[in-house]
Amino acid sequence: MIFRKIPLLLAATLFSATILIAGCGQSKQVPTESSTKKDSGELVIYSGRKEPLIKPVIEEFEKATGVKVTLRSGGASELANAIIEEGNTPKGDVFIANDAGTLENLRGKGLLAPNKSEIVAGIPLQYRSEDGSWVGVSGRARVIMYNTNLVKESELPKSVFELTDPKWKKQVALSISSNESLIGHITAIRHAKGEKEAENWMKGLMANQAQFLKGHTEVRKAVGSGEFKLGVVNHYYYHLEKKDGSPVAVIYPDQDPGQMGVPMNIAGAGIIKGAKNQESAAKFIDFLLQPKAQELFAKLNYEMPVVDGVPVNEAKALKDFKKTDVNLQQLGQELGKTIDLVEKVGLP
Amino acid sequence: MNKAGYEPAGLGRVRTSNRTWPLSWNNINIPMGIAILSSGAGILAFLPAAMVIFSASNGTYEMYVRLIKTKVPVLFVNTLGLMVAVTVVAAIIAVFLAFIVSRTDFPGKRLLHFILVIPLAIPPYIGSFAYISLIGPAGAGPKIFKSLGWPVDYIPSVYSFGGATLILSLCTFPYIYLLVKPALSAMTGRWEEVGRSCGYTSWQVFWKVTLPLVRPALGAGCLLVGLYVLSDFGAVTMLRMQTFTGAIYLQLIGRYDKTAASVLALALIAVTFLLIYFEQKMRGKSKYYQFGSSYTEAVEVVLGKWRYPVMAVVITILLLSVGIPMGMLLYWTAVGIGEGALDPYFWGYAYNSIISAVVAATATIIPAVAIAYVNTRHRGIFSSIVNGMANSSYALPGVVVALGFILLTNKIAPVFYGTIWVLLVAYAVRFLPQSIQAGNSAIEQVPPQLEEAGRLAGYSVAGVFYRVIIPLIRPGLLAGWALAFLGVIKELPVTLLLRPVGFDTLPVRVWIEASEGFFYLGAPGALLMVVLSLFSITLITNNRG
Numbered sequence: 001m002i003f004r005k006i007p008l009l010l011a012a013t014l015f016s017a018t019i020l021i022a023g024c025g026q027s028k029q030v031p032t033e034s035s036t037k038k039d040s041g042e043l044v045i046y047s048g049r050k051e052p053l054i055k056p057v058i059e060e061f062e063k064a065t066g067v068k069v070t071l072r073s074g075g076a077s078e079l080a081n082a083i084i085e086e087g088n089t090p091k092g093d094v095f096i097a098n099d100a101g102t103l104e105n106l107r108g109k110g111l112l113a114p115n116k117s118e119i120v121a122g123i124p125l126q127y128r129s130e131d132g133s134w135v136g137v138s139g140r141a142r143v144i145m146y147n148t149n150l151v152k153e154s155e156l157p158k159s160v161f162e163l164t165d166p167k168w169k170k171q172v173a174l175s176i177s178s179n180e181s182l183i184g185h186i187t188a189i190r191h192a193k194g195e196k197e198a199e200n201w202m203k204g205l206m207a208n209q210a211q212f213l214k215g216h217t218e219v220r221k222a223v224g225s226g227e228f229k230l231g232v233v234n235h236y237y238y239h240l241e242k243k244d245g246s247p248v249a250v251i252y253p254d255q256d257p258g259q260m261g262v263p264m265n266i267a268g269a270g271i272i273k274g275a276k277n278q279e280s281a282a283k284f285i286d287f288l289l290q291p292k293a294q295e296l297f298a299k300l301n302y303e304m305p306v307v308d309g310v311p312v313n314e315a316k317a318l319k320d321f322k323k324t325d326v327n328l329q330q331l332g333q334e335l336g337k338t339i340d341l342v343e344k345v346g347l348p
Numbered sequence: 349m350n351k352a353g354y355e356p357a358g359l360g361r362v363r364t365s366n367r368t369w370p371l372s373w374n375n376i377n378i379p380m381g382i383a384i385l386s387s388g389a390g391i392l393a394f395l396p397a398a399m400v401i402f403s404a405s406n407g408t409y410e411m412y413v414r415l416i417k418t419k420v421p422v423l424f425v426n427t428l429g430l431m432v433a434v435t436v437v438a439a440i441i442a443v444f445l446a447f448i449v450s451r452t453d454f455p456g457k458r459l460l461h462f463i464l465v466i467p468l469a470i471p472p473y474i475g476s477f478a479y480i481s482l483i484g485p486a487g488a489g490p491k492i493f494k495s496l497g498w499p500v501d502y503i504p505s506v507y508s509f510g511g512a513t514l515i516l517s518l519c520t521f522p523y524i525y526l527l528v529k530p531a532l533s534a535m536t537g538r539w540e541e542v543g544r545s546c547g548y549t550s551w552q553v554f555w556k557v558t559l560p561l562v563r564p565a566l567g568a569g570c571l572l573v574g575l576y577v578l579s580d581f582g583a584v585t586m587l588r589m590q591t592f593t594g595a596i597y598l599q600l601i602g603r604y605d606k607t608a609a610s611v612l613a614l615a616l617i618a619v620t621f622l623l624i625y626f627e628q629k630m631r632g633k634s635k636y637y638q639f640g641s642s643y644t645e646a647v648e649v650v651l652g653k654w655r656y657p658v659m660a661v662v663i664t665i666l667l668l669s670v671g672i673p674m675g676m677l678l679y680w681t682a683v684g685i686g687e688g689a690l691d692p693y694f695w696g697y698a699y700n701s702i703i704s705a706v707v708a709a710t711a712t713i714i715p716a717v718a719i720a721y722v723n724t725r726h727r728g729i730f731s732s733i734v735n736g737m738a739n740s741s742y743a744l745p746g747v748v749v750a751l752g753f754i755l756l757t758n759k760i761a762p763v764f765y766g767t768i769w770v771l772l773v774a775y776a777v778r779f780l781p782q783s784i785q786a787g788n789s790a791i792e793q794v795p796p797q798l799e800e801a802g803r804l805a806g807y808s809v810a811g812v813f814y815r816v817i818i819p820l821i822r823p824g825l826l827a828g829w830a831l832a833f834l835g836v837i838k839e840l841p842v843t844l845l846l847r848p849v850g851f852d853t854l855p856v857r858v859w860i861e862a863s864e865g866f867f868y869l870g871a872p873g874a875l876l877m878v879v880l881s882l883f884s885i886t887l888i889t890n891n892r893g
Contacts, residue, residue: 046849074849077601082849085758085765178602214585217864226500227485339603346418348590348598 043069043280046083046092048076049267053301054096060296061287067280076102076180083111083272093275094284098267099180101187103134104332112270113278119286127266127306129329136266136328137288138303139318142185143262144251145220145238150229159254160189160232164204172210173219173228177347181216181234181265184331187338188263188324195341202345212348224248234265239302239314252321261322265331267303378726379810382718386734389715393777394737396752397744400617403610403755415611419595423612427591427619430512430584431577435570437517441665442524442569443562447554448658450532452649460662461529464522465889467669469881471838472519473582474874477858478673479506479515480586481680481867488679512587518669519583520576524569531565532558537646550649564631571627578620579745581841582855586862592616593747593841600845606755613748620743677878680871689869698876701853704768705836708775712783712832713825715776720787721813725796735784742781749778750845771846778842779835783828790824791817823891830887837880 047054051073058069072079076097083095083106095112097103106112107129115132127136144157157163163172175182190198211228213219216237223231224246231237238250254260269288271281287293294305298313305312445464449457470478483489483503490500505511535558543557559566581593592612599609651658684690719738722731741749753774757765764770794817802812818825840855847856854873861870 072850075601077604079849081604082766085762087762089763176598176602178598183602211588213588214863221486221865225485225490339605343603343605343608344414344418346422 041067041277041280043067043094043277043284044092045069045071045094045096045284046079046272047071047073047096048079048098048102049073049096053297056300057288057293057296060292061284064287065280065283067283069284077178080106084109087111088274090272090274090276092272093277093281094269095272096267096269097134097180098140098265099184099331100134100136100266100268100328101184101331101335102180103268103270104129104329105335106332107131107133107270108332111273113273113275115271115282115285117282117286119289123289123306125327127328128268129270134268134270135285135289136268136306138267138294138297138301139306140181140234140236140265140267140303141252141262141316141321141323142181142188142265143233143235143238144230144253145223145233145241145248146230146251147223147226147228148247148249150226156251157230157253158251158256159259161201161254163210163230163232164201164208166208168208168210168230170209170211171229172205172208173222173231174205174210174212175216175219175233176212176214177342179215182232183335183338183342184265185232185263186342187331187334188326189260190334190338190341191326191330192260192324199341199345202342202347206345206347220248235304235315236302252316254324255322259322261324263324263326264328266306266328267297377809378722378730379808379813381810382721382813383730385715386718386722386738387730389719389776389780390734390737392773393780394740395756396749396774396777397617397740398752399755399759400610400613400748400752403607404614407607407611411608412611415608419612420615422590423592423595423615424619426589427578427616429509430516430589430591431574431623433509433513434516434520434577435573437513438521438573439524439566439570441517441521442528443559443566445521445662445665446525446529446532446562447558448662450529451558451646452651452658454651454655454658454662460666463666463670464525465885466674466882467519468522469878469885470519470670470673471582471877471881472516472576472580473586473840473855473859473862474677474878475515475519475669475673476506476583476586477862477867477870477874478676479511480862481871482672482676484865486865487867488676507588509589512584512589514668515587516577516580516583518665520573521669523572523576524566527565527569527572528562531562535561535646536643538644540646541644544647567627567631571623574623574627575620575743578616578623579743579747581745581747581844582859586859592619593745596747596751597841597845600751600754606751606758609751610755613751616745616748620745624743674878677871677875680867681875684868684872687868689872694869694872697852697854697857697873700851701837701855701877702880704772704775704853705833708772708779708836709829709832711772712776712779713787713829716780716783716828716832717787717791717818717821717825719780719784720791721817723784723788724791725799738784739781741777744778746778746839746841747845749774750842753777753842753846766846766848768848768851771843771848771851774842774846775836775839776832778839779832782831782835786824786828786831787821790821790828793824794820827888827891830884830891834881834884834888837877837884 045058051071054073055071058071061067062069072092076099079095080097080102083090083092086092090111095103095106103112112133115135117132120128120132120135123135127139128134144160144163146156155167157165157168162168177183186198186202189201211222213222216233219228219231219233220237220241222228224241224244235250238248241248252262254262269285271278271285275281289307291307291310294307294310297303298305298310298315302313302315304315304318306318445460448454449461454460481487483506489503493500493503506515539557539561540553543553548556579593580591581597584591585594585597592615596609596612596616599605599612715738719734723735753770754765757770798816798820799812802816803809807815838855840859843853843856844859847853854877858870858874858877861867
């Protein structure tokens with residue numbers, strides 16, 4: 001009976017598919033080989049940061065400890081979704097995100113493990129969760145960058161709230177509101193100024209026909225090429241655009257007394273609850289806070305070291321400007337409310 | 349086939365009218381494996397759409413009010429506006445070219461007909477990529493203008509309604525052209541002669557006789573283009589247009605809100621069905637008959653003094669739809685090779701794309717053939733149910749299919765979330781309808797007598813399927829496989845939403861690099877996709893009938 005062969009055929013197809021897929025799944029997992037001095041375990045890192053910005057740090061870590069790291073890179077939100085869906089059977093050990101809100105959101109769902117490391121405890125409370133579940137490894141400030149060919153210094157805005165002025169109609173670029181940094185920015189405004197003010201700010205931007213682009217790289221390039229006069233970005237995007245030779249400069253807004261200061265965010269990391277390699281994971285988090293790793297963050301991406309005494313690279317140091325007084329842990333706890341407000345306004 | 353199978357169906361029904369259904373069920377002589385395979389695929393294809401509608405019904409009243417007050421009006425205006433504008437522009441281009449090729453003495457019209465297939469290999473998001481890299485603010489155009497000291501303001505904006513309309517039309521007009529051109533060629537010249545003898549000028553004949561006669565083909569082509577615009581995700585998001593597909597994506601990725609995404613998806617499904625309904629209504633009762641003996645070749649229109657203006661227009665269209673996109677891809681690829689863009693990462697993306705397309709196309713064609721076999725050889729309740737379910741993803745935008753699968757895995761098997769399996773199944777479901785059509789037309793060409801001969805020779809029904817049907821429809825299978833392969837290679841929204849973390853394919857990279865302005869990194873992948881598409885189009889056309 002030939003029809004009995006159908007299951008066989010199916011099985012054969014599925015089997016060959018599995019082999020192929022296993023092969024292609026691995027092709028993108030980029031295992032970073034290192035000199036195998038001592039074999040002391042493995043570590044799976046889910047990273048929401050761009051690969052070139054984290055790989056050098058991982059390579060240093062492998063060299064120093066002999067732990068073999070598997071890196072899975074992707075969007076921070078995508079990875080957070082994956083960790084939520086994986087739930088009690090996590091496939092990763094460490095989660096690196098470029099936003100405190102995403103980390104705190106996971107901690108709130110009980111998906112990150114508390115960390116009692118002394119090195120983590122040494123980081124100011126402002127930049128980590130109370131129980132050490134996640135810790136900021138580098139700071140980023142929300143700034144306004146501008147095209148120096150198009151804007152005179154005398155007419156520069158001194159506050160993000162001036163961006164709703166009709167004088168900047170069609171001249172301001174921001175990222176789309178699926179971006180974690182913009183959401184964090186709005187949470188900070190809600191806290192410092194209240195719901196109404198935050199809502200008016202968003203409505204004002206939309207009325208002013210500000211453009212919401214797919215990502216910050218698109219924003220910085222649009223400002224650099226003169227398509228827009230002003231762009232609201234994380235500070236290192238300004239430095240990256242400057243490095244590309246564009247005529248751009250930066251404003252740290254809302255610095256006057258009575259103003260809200262610059263909203264801060266961090267790129268941070270946490271240990272995933274139930275992770276198989278807890279020990280290596282803890283080791284890795286500590287490693288991120290060593291001066292050597294901190295210097296790499298500053299060097300590779302102009303970020304602000306959270307550990308005292310590590311020099312910045314061109315950017316302002318954390319202590320040199322006025323920051324919005326928001327505990328970053330609140331960013332995550334307030335994520336839902338901010339998204340509700342953003343949805344209510346209908347921000348693109 | 350058992351004895352009952354040879355009885356006229358009508359008799360059986362009269363005799364046992366109260367038992368028609370179970371009887372016809374018993375009479376079904378479908379091999380078990382094929383029955384399971386086809387019904388399994390049917391259910392799997394039907395569930396995502398059902399999940400989206402079910403999930404949308406879970407939305408609260410407040411959510412509906414909020415979405416209808418804020419997002420939906422803007423999305424409606426943008427999406428419908430773009431759809432109408434693109435369809436009209438594409439139709440004008442397509443009818444013009446079809447007329448030139450089939451009715452005039454335009455020199456080199458055979459070559460022109462051949463070239464006009466190429467835009468099919470350039471999906472709109474690659475066209476958008478090319479135009480952004482040319483006249484986008486970070487593109488080559490503004491740089492050249494600046495170095496020459498010309499004002500950059502004279503460059504038209506690619507991020508505009510007009511820009512999106514033009515790019516989408518230039519990439520989609522072949523869908524209409526490929527339907528209208530054969531209709532024009534096959535049409536008898538008699539009607540036009542009648543028009544002329546009534547004193548119409550050539551122009552009047554075109555409007556009052558020729559155009560109404562190709563209306564069915566034109567309508568079908570316009571429907572394809574309209575459906576395409578509704579479902580497009582890559583091009584509209586790259587060109588910063590706010591349409592339904594982009595808004596659904598935003599709800600999913602940025603908001604973790606599957607219900608709101610489902611509500612928007614439901615609205616998009618409604619628009620899609622309205623369009624299909626509208627097209628069928630327009631086609632309506634009009635029927636055109638032509639008797640074989642009455643065919644005469646249409647009179648060739650002599651272009652005369654119009655020859656050069658027409659040539660200028662044709663060349664402009666070719667330049668805009670093929671020349672510029674291909675030129676830009678080649679240019680940036682050359683730059684990219686110089687900058688070392690062909691690194692292991694690039695080959696990794698290409699590998700991911702090709703392997704997943706090969707596996708998914710194979711996984712599509714197997715159930716597609718089973719369903720096509722049931723469709724053509726075992727027509728009945730079972731076949732209509734299975735076929736209906738398997739085709740439910742037809743005309744559904746990729747974003748909606750992906751949303752359906754997210755909801756489905758979340759509900760029944762969260763373990764599979766973010767694995768390659770969900771992605772492959774979603775690909776298969778998305779491209780199942782096309783492959784079934786290819787299978788249908790292939791099996792229909794096999795005379796049933798051959799199967800009867802096989803049965804007489806002692807083979808079982810399944811045996812006949814494997815030994816007679818499959819070998820005979822191999823070219824058709826290959827065409828169906830190539831169709832699915834082509835679909836997966838170019839697929840963007842399903843991949844973006846369902847891929848395992850870090851599993852980037854060529855379309856994903858092109859989409860990202862275009863917005864971030866790293867054109868030299870995106871171009872080699874785009875070019876490779878165009879080449880692979882041309883390759884599969886050749887496979888399809890060579891193996892079809």
